[in-house]
Amino acid sequence: MPLFHPDNRTRSEASRKLYARYEVAHTGVxxxxxxxxxxxxxxxxxxxxxxxxxxxxxxxxxxxxxxxTIRLIREVKLYRLGDLETLAERDT
Incomplete structure (x- = not known):
């Protein structure tokens, strides 16, 4: 999925947690x-x-x-997280 795609944030439990942490940081700033x-x-x-x-x-x-900057870093991490999960699924 491309960067900034809304589905990236709910793809897995890890992506939901990552999204929530960065959203809290963004709100704090x-x-x-x-x-x-x-x-x-x-x-x-x-x-x-x-x-x-x-x-x-x-x-x-x-x-x-x-x-x-926080949003871009979050989206890149979500994108990479999705790639890692895809690779892990291919390996099994």
């Missing part, structure tokens, strides 16, 4: 990015905290950049 941007936004109201606010925006931006 979402919350991290949102928190950084929200807190950073409030810190911009004061001139004395703008430096910290800028760093929170950089961290939030990195977190948003990590999201598609």
């Amino acid at each position: 979402d919350f991290l990015a949102a928190a950084c941007f929200l807190i950073g936004s409030f810190l911009f109201f004061s001139n004395t905290t703008q430096y910290a606010a800028t760093w929170l925006f950089v961290i939030g931006s990195l977190a948003f950049a990590a999201k598609p």
Whole structure:
């Protein structure tokens, strides 16, 4: 099956567990990015905290950049997991 095919995530128990772990990581990064941007936004109201606010925006931006990376790694692992299961079935 090709990358990003919805059936890859439910092909086996191992693929379901892998999908769930990466989905939790993706959601965690979402919350991290949102928190950084929200807190950073409030810190911009004061001139004395703008430096910290800028760093929170950089961290939030990195977190948003990590999201598609997490998804791509997950999909590649699911794809490879499917290949391994196909090879194992051929061997038996």
